Amino acid sequence: MLELPSLDDKQYRQILQEALAEIPVLDREWTDHNPQDTGIMLLELLAAMTEMQRFYLDQVGDRFYDRYLALVLPEDTGDAETTDSRKVRFARRVSEPGCAATPGDYAWLAKQSPYGLRFASAGWADGLVRLTVFREGRPLDDAELLGLRRFLEPYRLLGVRLRIRQAACIPVDADCRLAVRAGLVRPDLCRQQAERVIADYLREREPGRALETARLRGLLLAIDGVTGLEALSLRLVQENGAHAEPEQAFLQARRIRVELVPAGEQEGI
Numbered sequence: 001m002l003e004l005p006s007l008d009d010k011q012y013r014q015i016l017q018e019a020l021a022e023i024p025v026l027d028r029e030w031t032d033h034n035p036q037d038t039g040i041m042l043l044e045l046l047a048a049m050t051e052m053q054r055f056y057l058d059q060v061g062d063r064f065y066d067r068y069l070a071l072v073l074p075e076d077t078g079d080a081e082t083t084d085s086r087k088v089r090f091a092r093r094v095s096e097p098g099c100a101a102t103p104g105d106y107a108w109l110a111k112q113s114p115y116g117l118r119f120a121s122a123g124w125a126d127g128l129v130r131l132t133v134f135r136e137g138r139p140l141d142d143a144e145l146l147g148l149r150r151f152l153e154p155y156r157l158l159g160v161r162l163r164i165r166q167a168a169c170i171p172v173d174a175d176c177r178l179a180v181r182a183g184l185v186r187p188d189l190c191r192q193q194a195e196r197v198i199a200d201y202l203r204e205r206e207p208g209r210a211l212e213t214a215r216l217r218g219l220l221l222a223i224d225g226v227t228g229l230e231a232l233s234l235r236l237v238q239e240n241g242a243h244a245e246p247e248q249a250f251l252q253a254r255r256i257r258v259e260l261v262p263a264g265e266q267e268g269i
Contacts, residue, residue, distance in 0.1 A: 010054060016047040100155040106131050106162070113151045115144055119167065119206060119250070127161055132207075134167040134250055167207055171237040171254035174198045178220065179228035179263040187260050190225045194258045197223065202234075202251040211251070227263045 020043065023030050033040055062083040069086045073093070097105045103122035106129055110120035119134040133140070133148070140148065145164060156162060176198070180190060197219045205211065217229055237254060 010051070012047055012051045015050050016044060019043045019047060097155065099157055100129075100152065100160075101157065103129060105155070106152065109152055109155055110148065113148055115140060115148055121207075127159060129160060129162050131162060131164045132167050133164065134169070134207075136203075139166050139169075168249035169252050170249045172202055172251050173235045173237055173254055174202075174256045175231070175233045175235075175259075176220065176257075177230040177232075177259040177261060178223075178226050179230055180260050181225050181227055182262050184225045184260075187225075190223060191258045191260060193223050194220055194226075195256045198256050198258075199253045202253050205251055207249060230261065 020033060020040075023033065030039065035041070035044070065083050065087070069083075069090055073086060073090055097109070100106045100109060103124045106122040107120040110122075110131060110133055111117050116135055117133050118136045120131065122129055122131045124130075131152075145166075149162065149164060152162065176194065178190070178194060180187065184190060198216065201216050201219060211234070213232060213234065217232060220226060220229055220232070236251075
């Protein structure tokens with residue numbers, strides 16, 4: 001929820017100084033700006049009153065908030081709902097687009113659909129919105145793609161065409177050899193952690209992001225007991241004759257093999 005602006009940001013001394021600075025502009029003959037001057041005394045009183053009024057601008061109680069929120073949230077959820085929860089509900093409502101006016105609106109709305117999309121990105125060109133979606137586990141079937149289109153249809157502006165495609169998912173075979181500290185007590189835990197690091201790294205990468213093996217190397221070297229990285233290989237597997245550019249596809253580990261060797265050994269994988 002957005003923070004409310006502070007309306008009480010000027011204190012008495014600042015208000016008075018601004019008023020005194022206006023005196024030469026309004027009346028050049030008023031030259032006595034000492035506290036004993038009657039006009040200065042009135043300015044001090046007015047500055048104090050102004051400070052008090054500005055302070056109360058921000059002092060709105062829940063009773064007033066409830067009245068205001070009742071105008072924009074006419075449905076009654078009962079007395080059990082607190083004022084803070086009404087504020088949150090109002091903030092969520094006004095943040096939801098009533099129509100898809102930008103590519104970002106299409107991407108946001110697609111993620112709100114009941115199809116459990118992990119990723120949605122949209123681009124715009126010549127009246128055509130190209131929406132790319134991805135669901136982890138299994139892709140959307142034809143019926144679900146039609147359902148997604150129907151879900152977005154009420155938000156589509158007149159004259160805008162929509163094309164939906166699914167991002168490809170490329171399996172990856174990973175092999176790595178880690179040098180570990182001699183006498184490691186639980187090498188199986190070290191191996192499992194390395195496998196999890198590789199799988200998470202591939203799963204979290206989104207299309208458009210480079211495959212930064214340097215970052216993966218750093219994550220592997222940070223595992224407790226690992227003293228060095230002897231070798232690392234990531235091989236993309238295009239199945240059933242399919243072809244997808246890695247930059248435009250998700251990556252998912254198909255097979256991960258982790259070999260642990262005592263520090264200093266140099267045998268190949």
